[in-house]
Amino acid sequence: xxxxxxSLAATDGDLMKFIEECIQRTVPAHPGKRHxxxxxxxxxxxxxxxxxxWQLKDxxxxxxxxxxxxxxxxxxxxxxxxxxxxxxxFAEGWGKVKYPGEGGLMNVxxxxxxxxxxxxxxxxxxxxxxxxxxxxxRELQRETGDAPFFLATTIVDHLFGLKGNRMRAWRWLKGxxxxxxxxxxxxxxxxxxxxxRFRYLGD
Numbered sequence: 001x002x003x004x005x006x007s008l009a010a011t012d013g014d015l016m017k018f019i020e021e022c023i024q025r026t027v028p029a030h031p032g033k034r035h036x037x038x039x040x041x042x043x044x045x046x047x048x049x050x051x052x053x054w055q056l057k058d059x060x061x062x063x064x065x066x067x068x069x070x071x072x073x074x075x076x077x078x079x080x081x082x083x084x085x086x087x088x089x090f091a092e093g094w095g096k097v098k099y100p101g102e103g104g105l106m107n108v109x110x111x112x113x114x115x116x117x118x119x120x121x122x123x124x125x126x127x128x129x130x131x132x133x134x135x136x137x138r139e140l141q142r143e144t145g146d147a148p149f150f151l152a153t154t155i156v157d158h159l160f161g162l163k164g165n166r167m168r169a170w171r172w173l174k175g176x177x178x179x180x181x182x183x184x185x186x187x188x189x190x191x192x193x194x195x196x197r198f199r200y201l202g203d
Contacts, residue, residue: 023066026040026066028073028074035081039090039097041063046101052100059094063086064086105143106159110136110139113139118134121203129160130175133160133172133176137181140200141200148185149199152196154166173196182198185197
């Protein structure tokens with residue numbers, strides 16, 4: 001089942017598939033995540049240049065369909081917003097998206113890591129992927145200032161092309177912690193989709 005509306009009637013198959021993937025990736029599995037998740041939906045959708053050019057009102061059927069799936073997934077009584085309030089939140093978020101796309105800010109920081117000279121802490125590693133990961137963690141720390149940053153194995157997997165090998169991503173992060181490049185401030189909870197928090201300790 002897909003969202004239906006006359007504004008979507010002429011949408012080609014690839015674009016509809018993209019919309020469906022955005023919906024499936026952003027519907028939360030637990031109560032209390034709706035507000036953040038509907039903003040993620042806005043960010044994901046805005047990463048497509050065709051959809052980004054649509055009028056805001058044309059996105060309403062997509063957002064309402066997303067809301068319906070959320071109500072089925074966590075129970076209607078656990079959704080603390082009406083369908084209209086959910087739309088208002090999406091519309092507000094749509095205008096605030098600064099880093100469109102699935103990776104959003106992460107993609108921007110990864111590009112910065114590629115462009116900037118690698119830190120000294122990265123030089124101890126023989127593979128370009130690990131050196132880039134160290135550089136990426138430095139950019140994450142710069143972005144958050146003195147606060148620890150969130151980094152999930154799913155993000156490392158996606159950005160570094162590990163093809164679903166989250167265990168390998170975790171071994172990389174665990175190795176950087178062991179080498180004193182990172183400090184794991186708080187372990188995450190994959191079941192609740194909460195990423196671990198780290199602090200970059202390198203130069």
